[in-house]
Amino acid sequence: MDATATDSGLLQLTEIVLTAEVVNGNSALGVNDLPVSLRPLFCPDAPGIIARPVAIKEGQLKTYFPNLAARSLIANGKNSYLVVNDLGQFAATTFAPAMKWYLRQAGTEAVMKNPALALSYETSGESGISYKIARENIPLFEDTVASLTGKIGALTAKSESFREAADLVVAYAPEEIEFSLEDLVCTPDQMAIVRKVQISLENQEFLRRHRIYELGRILLVGPPGTGKTSFALALSRSVHMPVLEVRLSMLTSQYLGETSKNIDRIFDLAKKIAPCILFIDEFDYIAKTRISDDNGTMKRAVNTLLKSIDHINLIKDQVLLIGATNHAGMLDDAAWRRFDEVVTFTLPDVSMREAILRHVATDIPCTMDFATIAEQTEGFSGADLRMMLTEAIVSALLAGRKEINESDVNAGMELVNRRNIARAGCT
Incomplete structure (x- = not known):
């Protein structure tokens, strides 16, 4: 030695x-x-x-x-x-x-x-x-994988119901999420919601003492690729809470009554893991069946979902509930009423597209006019812009370069346009 x-x-x-x-x-x-x-x-x-x-x-x-x-x-x-x-x-x-x-x-x-x-x-x-x-x-222990896996392991070791619930969610510890809210281009309204959540968490005892509970149930609405999922995951790092992500399509079962049980299991798991974020993607998947589906089992599942939302709370249970939907118009009034806040995610305008491009390309060697590219990408979502730059990097590497230029960006733009045309043809 x-x-x-x-x-x-x-x-x-x-x-x-x-x-x-x-x-x-x-x-x-x-x-x-x-x-x-x-x-x-x-x-x-x-x-x-x-x-x-x-x-x-x-x-x-x-x-x-x-x-x-x-x-x-x-x-x-x-x-x-x-x-x-x-x-x-x-x-x-x-x-x-x-x-x-x-x-x-x-x-x-x-x-x-x-x-x-x-x-x-x-x-x-x-x-x-x-x-x-x-x-x-x-780092806080609460932010670590060890903390989250320890909690889930302790629950699943003792309960078959929690084992089944754990199989239905994707769990993220804050330290696993590679981006923060600072890495996203958020609107003032979106950041105002973040601040409201932070203030609520900092003053939980005061709010609990005064029985102010109507906080912490947030619905994110907007087209695909506008940052809803990224926002929910990045929020995890800001509030030091793990995320349990579930897609409602994963909860449906062919067995009578099993879909309702799955919903109950997920909400019970969230309360046991708390403090945490329960992120429900595809929120319209079940909620729309309340008015569009004659299947009685599915309607009972929807009622279970709505009742579960009624009985979960940031102040009482330390569970921040976030729903996300690409099809807000499919939700009925009963679903809308369950949420304290509705946050809109829209396709970025030209100034926001330029901001996203500059942010994403911060560490990328490039020679391009961001303002011009922003003008040329009308209708692109944030995800589209990131995909475009990724393809531009690949294009440069294929040409033996590590600096992207206008031709690389054009190749990326063409890829995104082809994807969007193909997607439109399938809807």
């Missing part, structure tokens, strides 16, 4: 041991006070739940940090503040000197990635260290 690896490993081991001591001494600290790398070690029994008192044992270190030769590091004697007992448990001999040693060796930047240690240093008067900023430097 070279000196650099030894020093790095010793700092890692010291951080683990000191973090355990700080966590054991402050019961108010939780999983979001731990660096991401330490969360599995400190929460071995249930994701997100610290197993107190935290004991740093050799066997656990080998499990979670297989490359950390902990006992050898102590034997080298570079840090006299760490010991391991006969039971293979690691500890600090004297806490305060060990903390000072770690800060000198690791530096403030490393400490600011560990909120638990940052709080201890800040409390002891160390300058340049802020617990609040350290918390902001690491």
